[in-house]
Amino acid sequence: MWTLIAQIFPYAIAFTIPLLITSLGGLFSERSGVVNIGLEGLMVVGSFTGAIVIYTLQPIMSPDLAVWIGLLAAALAGGVFAILHAFASINLNANQVISGTAINMMAGALTVFLARNVTGSGNIPIVRGLLRRDVPILSEIPVIGRLFFTSTYATTWLVLAILLLGWYVIYKTSYGLRLRACGEHPHAADSAGVNVYKVRYIAVILSGAFSGLGGGILLVTIAGEFTGSVAGLGFLALAALIFGQWKPLGILGATAFFGLASTIANVSSVIPMLKVIPGVILKVFPYIVTLIALVAFSKSSQAPKAAGEPYEKGKR
Amino acid sequence: MDYVVEMLNIRKEFPGIVANDDITLKLKKGEIHALLGENGAGKSTLMSILFGLYQADRGQIRVNGKDVNISNPNVANELGIGMVHQHFKLVHNFTVTENIILGLEPKRGLSVDVKSAAKRVKELSEQYGLNVDPNAKIEDVSVGMQQRVEILKMLYRNADILIFDEPTAVLTPQEIEDLMKIMRNLIKEGKSIILITHKLKEIKAVADRCTVIRRGKFIGTVDVDSTTKAQMAEMMVGREVLFSVEKPDKEAGEVILKLDKVSVKSNREGVVAVKDFSLEVKEGEILGLAGVEGNGQSELVEAITGLKDIVSGKIFINGKDISNFSIRERINSGIAHIPEDRQKRGLVLDYTIGQNMVLEIYDRKPFSERGLLNHNAITEYAQQIVEDFDVRAGQGVESVARSLSGGNQQKAIVGREIELNPDLLIAVQPTRGLDVGSIEYIHSRLIEQRNRGKAILLVSLELDEVLNLSDRIAIINSGELVGIVDAKDTNENEIGLMMAGIKRGDTD
Numbered sequence: 001m002w003t004l005i006a007q008i009f010p011y012a013i014a015f016t017i018p019l020l021i022t023s024l025g026g027l028f029s030e031r032s033g034v035v036n037i038g039l040e041g042l043m044v045v046g047s048f049t050g051a052i053v054i055y056t057l058q059p060i061m062s063p064d065l066a067v068w069i070g071l072l073a074a075a076l077a078g079g080v081f082a083i084l085h086a087f088a089s090i091n092l093n094a095n096q097v098i099s100g101t102a103i104n105m106m107a108g109a110l111t112v113f114l115a116r117n118v119t120g121s122g123n124i125p126i127v128r129g130l131l132r133r134d135v136p137i138l139s140e141i142p143v144i145g146r147l148f149f150t151s152t153y154a155t156t157w158l159v160l161a162i163l164l165l166g167w168y169v170i171y172k173t174s175y176g177l178r179l180r181a182c183g184e185h186p187h188a189a190d191s192a193g194v195n196v197y198k199v200r201y202i203a204v205i206l207s208g209a210f211s212g213l214g215g216g217i218l219l220v221t222i223a224g225e226f227t228g229s230v231a232g233l234g235f236l237a238l239a240a241l242i243f244g245q246w247k248p249l250g251i252l253g254a255t256a257f258f259g260l261a262s263t264i265a266n267v268s269s270v271i272p273m274l275k276v277i278p279g280v281i282l283k284v285f286p287y288i289v290t291l292i293a294l295v296a297f298s299k300s301s302q303a304p305k306a307a308g309e310p311y312e313k314g315k316r
Numbered sequence: 317m318d319y320v321v322e323m324l325n326i327r328k329e330f331p332g333i334v335a336n337d338d339i340t341l342k343l344k345k346g347e348i349h350a351l352l353g354e355n356g357a358g359k360s361t362l363m364s365i366l367f368g369l370y371q372a373d374r375g376q377i378r379v380n381g382k383d384v385n386i387s388n389p390n391v392a393n394e395l396g397i398g399m400v401h402q403h404f405k406l407v408h409n410f411t412v413t414e415n416i417i418l419g420l421e422p423k424r425g426l427s428v429d430v431k432s433a434a435k436r437v438k439e440l441s442e443q444y445g446l447n448v449d450p451n452a453k454i455e456d457v458s459v460g461m462q463q464r465v466e467i468l469k470m471l472y473r474n475a476d477i478l479i480f481d482e483p484t485a486v487l488t489p490q491e492i493e494d495l496m497k498i499m500r501n502l503i504k505e506g507k508s509i510i511l512i513t514h515k516l517k518e519i520k521a522v523a524d525r526c527t528v529i530r531r532g533k534f535i536g537t538v539d540v541d542s543t544t545k546a547q548m549a550e551m552m553v554g555r556e557v558l559f560s561v562e563k564p565d566k567e568a569g570e571v572i573l574k575l576d577k578v579s580v581k582s583n584r585e586g587v588v589a590v591k592d593f594s595l596e597v598k599e600g601e602i603l604g605l606a607g608v609e610g611n612g613q614s615e616l617v618e619a620i621t622g623l624k625d626i627v628s629g630k631i632f633i634n635g636k637d638i639s640n641f642s643i644r645e646r647i648n649s650g651i652a653h654i655p656e657d658r659q660k661r662g663l664v665l666d667y668t669i670g671q672n673m674v675l676e677i678y679d680r681k682p683f684s685e686r687g688l689l690n691h692n693a694i695t696e697y698a699q700q701i702v703e704d705f706d707v708r709a710g711q712g713v714e715s716v717a718r719s720l721s722g723g724n725q726q727k728a729i730v731g732r733e734i735e736l737n738p739d740l741l742i743a744v745q746p747t748r749g750l751d752v753g754s755i756e757y758i759h760s761r762l763i764e765q766r767n768r769g770k771a772i773l774l775v776s777l778e779l780d781e782v783l784n785l786s787d788r789i790a791i792i793n794s795g796e797l798v799g800i801v802d803a804k805d806t807n808e809n810e811i812g813l814m815m816a817g818i819k820r821g822d823t824d
Contacts, residue, residue, distance in 0.1 A: 174421035174428050181407050181418050188405035192419030192469070193390045305408070313369075 004271060008263055009147045010132070013156060016259030018043070018218040021159045022237035023244070023251040024166050025078075025210030031170065031246060032203035033183040033196075033306040035096040038085050038103030039211045040234025042078045046212030047219045048111035049077035051124040051226035054219075058127045067130055071155070071216045078212015079205045081107065086204035090197055093310035104234075112228040125225040130155060155217045162210070167248040179203055183304030186311045196311050211237075239290050245302045261286035319381070320345045320477055320508050321366065321397075326375035328361055332710035335361040336372070339534045341510075341527050343477065348499060348509045350523035350540070352516075352552050354751040355723025356708050358532040359512045360402070363479050366510075367399045368392040379477075398470025399479040402486075404462050408455040412448055413437050416469050440471050444501050460491035467498065478502065479510045484518055485722075485749040488609055488777070496522050514552070514751035516545045528552050553753040561759045561784060564767065568598035568787065571635075572650075572771035573620070573740050578629035580615045580795075589615035590795040592629070597740065602762065602772040604786030604803070606779065608815050612795035613775050614656060617744055620773075621653045622646045623661075634739060647676050652738035654729055654746050656775075662729045663717045670713035673698035673732050697735075705731035706757065723750045730758055734765060741765055744775040759785060779808055793817040 022039050029036040036042075054070035081103070088099040112122045119125075132151035139149040170176040178199050181189040186196045214237070215230055240258055244250030265282035268274040274282065321343040328336040335358045343349045353359045364370045366377065368386040377384055379395045386392050392399075406415050413434045422429045434450040441448040446464045454462060463483060470478055480499075484492045499509060499522055511523060519526055519540060526543070528535040528551040535551050549557040575595045582589035589612040597603045607613055618624035620631060622643040631639045633649045641649065655661035663672050674683050674694050682693040698713040707728045709715035717725060730746060743762060747755040762785060766772055776782050782789055783803060791798040791814040798814045 172427045174423065177410075177414060177418060177421060177428055181410065184407045184409060185405065188407050188415070189418060191389055191399075191401070191405045193393060194419045 004273075006146050006150075008260075008267060010151050011267070012256075012260045012263040013148075014153060014221050014259075015263055016255050017153070017156050017159045017221070018214040019233060019237050019240060019255040019258060020214075020252060021162065021217065022211045022214035022234060023240045023255055024163055024248065025207035025214070026238055026241045027207075027246060027248065027251060028166070028170075028179070028203045028210070029207035030241065030307045031183045031304050032179050032200045033186055033304060033309065033311065034086070034089050034200055034204050035100065035308040036082075036085060036204065036207050037097055037100035037235075037238060038082070038107075039100075039207070039237050040230060040232065041100075041104035041107030042081055042208050042211035043215035043218065043230040043234045043237075044107040044111055044228070045081045046074035046078040046215030047223070047226050047230055048115065048124070048215075049212065050074035050216035050219045051126055052115075052118060054126045055118075055124050063128045064131075067126075067128075067220050070126075071213060071220065074216030074219075075209045075213040078215065079209035081212070082204050082208020085208070086201050089310065090200050090204070093312065096308055096310075108228060111226070115226060115228065122228050123225050126219065129220040129224055153217075153221050155221060159213075159217070163248055163252060170248065175199070175202075180304075182311075183306055186306050190311075190313065200311075239294070242297070242301075242303075243290060243293050245297065246304060247302070257289075258286050261289070318345050319343060320379065321510075322376075322378040323362070323366060324376040324378070326362060326365060326372045326377075328358075328365060328370060328372050330361075330710065334532050336365070336529075337532045337534075338375075339529055339532075342537070343508055343510055344525070345508055346503055346506065347524040348503060348511055348522050350519040350526040351510055351512045351529070352514060352519060352526050352548060353529040354514060354531075354552055354753050355749075356721035357529050357552075359529065360481060360721075362529070363399065363481060363510065363512055366392070367397060367479060393473050393475070396474060396476040397479065398473060398475030398477070400463065400466040400470065400481060400483055402481040402483075404466055406454045406462055406465060409453065411451050411453055412457070412465050412468075413450040415454060415465060416450075416472050420473065437468060437472065440468055444471065444498065444505065446498060458491075459486050460488070460494065463487070463491075463495070464498070467502075476506070477508050477510070479512070481512045482514075482749065483511070484513065484515060492518070516548055516752065519548065520545060530554055549752050552751065557752050557756055561756070561763055563763055563785075566600050566767065566787075568601040569769065570599050571596045572599050572633065573597040573773065574632040574635075575620070576630040576632070578616070578619060578631060579627040580612070580619045580624060581627055582612075582615060588627070588795060590619065593792075593795070593797055595790055595797065595800075597771045597773050599739070599771050600766060600769045601787040602766050602774055602785050604782035604789045605773065605775045605792060606782045606789055606811055606815055607777075607792040609777055611792050611815075613744075613792060615795075616792070617653070617656070617742055617773075617775060620646075620742060621651060647736070650739035652733040652736045652741050654733050654741070654743040656744040656748075658722070658725050658729055658748075663725060665718040666716060668714050668716055669702065669707065669709055669720070669728055670695050670698040672717050672728065673701050673713070673735075675732075676736065701728065701731040701735055704735075705761075707731065723754045726750055727754060727758070730761065734761060738770065740771045740773065742773045742775070745777065746774070747776075747778070747781060755781075779811060783808065783811070791815055 022043055026036055026039050050070040053073040054066050057066035057069060085099050085103050088094040089096040115122050115124050130153050132153060135149040135152060139145045178189060178194045182196050182199045190196050218230055219226060236258055240251050240254040244254035268279055268282045319342045323341045326336050326339045339362055351359050365372045368388045368391050377386060384395060413430060416437055417433045422433050437450040446468060448464050448468060483495060523540045525537060526540050527537040530552060575593055577592045577594055578590060579588060579592060580590040605613055615624060619626045630637055638646055638649055659665060678684055682690055684690060695713055702713055705727045707724050709720050709724060747758055762772060774785055786803045788800055789803050790800045791811060793815060798817060798819055
């Protein structure tokens, strides 16, 4: 049992991390009042950009350095792509769901088209992803060391650091206060002299950068090549956002749950104990739980009140 | 004499309407200056120009003698102008302090320094006698307290010129008195106040001078002490206003609405809001239901209209048991309802006036046939209501309901419900937030319905209104019927006592 848990854990964490950072991106956007269902597409953009940069750089420099440059490029590309969503939903008062859907469709089509031009097939393989390492000293701690600090990716610590920083920004800084006000009551923010448009632009671009980073991390830790999709992880991140009630620590819990449940489902066929349960049930388990959780939470939902509504100054 | 604000010859047009036409307003230092006008007369527009939300098309603004160009609210803030909006602009899940410092956050390193801000808020609150807890969440505090938070917001920004936009519309009588006290405190501390209102009583109580505008035009500025209420009302409406309505004696007829020991659960969990309530409303009478806010009136009305289930008891209309009827069936049985909250229950704000006028009957002929709406029939029907009830809107029946002023929204609802020609009309706070002209008009329409033999249940927190209109008055306290009195042989004192739960005869 113990060895089993110890074996599953690193995989679960690896699966959790891209979800978590993408979900955090969604959190920034929605707390500012802009619904972003384009997370999936933004992840694809990040994954593609990361792949193409790493594919190009790895033959000519240290593979590790190439990976980090690739991740940076992924985040930048996600941020830039998100400007489209920001422009449509903030300046043009477009329906945010439709704009997000457009992002998803465009990202999938555009990246595969470009990938074909580069490699001939729709896929871009990278030579080597990120390596797992033990954290010195901490990995010696009994139990915890084995679970959390053995064979980890550096990106895991990066994302957790960003999460912590994100929590601080949202709850402790003046930008965070304004961000939350814009998501709840933009007219109140406006009459207090806050530039609603600016706050929302920053938030949406951040959400793009985080999602792009999520797509890049997925590429260099789990996927190993760009295939034109991120298998619905962006939507799962969105579910985690709701499950986590739009709170940083909430989404940490929600994504960890998804990560663990999905990993168990994936490895069930090789674990005798779980073999008795049909694979289908394990596979749908996290989604069923999500559905139940969403129904259960729908009454006490903490959703930002103004999320999804374009901000119009003159509206009474 | 020093003027802190001078607005000279201001003009502002909106599509289809001239909101302000050559209006001049001068505010002296240390005075409370009332801005009086009917709903939609252009008061809010004028103040929005001063606060930088709109730009004037023509005219000049001077603050402390200097020409200024107020291009946005930030400029207004810097000039020391602050505004308490009619609809509060507060974030519901923020604390009082967070709402006040929003946009102007004191910092300590990178973090917002909430602690020292809360201390400052507390000091200000004590200085002006506002009694606000800086750490309470907005969603947990009363409407009156929320308003005081809005006032603190201005004081925190060091505003010297305070604009109050119809501040008493949402307050209870007690809260109104507190607000008046606060306003006098503010003047004592050297602030100047512009009070936008259409309530003459309040102008008489606190204001020094009063500027009247009518339909966007400047009528005049008068000294409040030397002007009577009737004179001001006439300036505002443009004709003589009757403060009490003529009501011919009339024998009540058959029972229309009968409540038999009705109990209703509260909107809050676990509490019973209405207990064993029995009542009859007859044709050709207005029955007023008086009570302090929150004593079960809302729940009782919701039970009759079908918005809420009853726990026990029975409701009859024309002798028919409707206790288990759906809302639509109740409307078809002859109930019409002027709801308490016109924006929440009365109108679909993003629909046009035309569409709103057929909300209850869109499925009847001629408004729809074979599942298709007949736009022409709807427009024609709505047009009639808009004309009959003097609903003023920029683009007539095609105006979006949201774009109308509160009074015109209310007139549209009253018109819609009366046009249904119901046996029972339930009017809840039918004149809330309206000017005397509109109040007079709506009152006369209610009386007219009574004279035509309809039954009317009037629920109002304004005692004057209940006493003026009703034939009989039922008093509710903690969800129980305290008693029913004849409007002719009672007075404000007796009803006030009964509203507090003291039964008739108990005082002897």
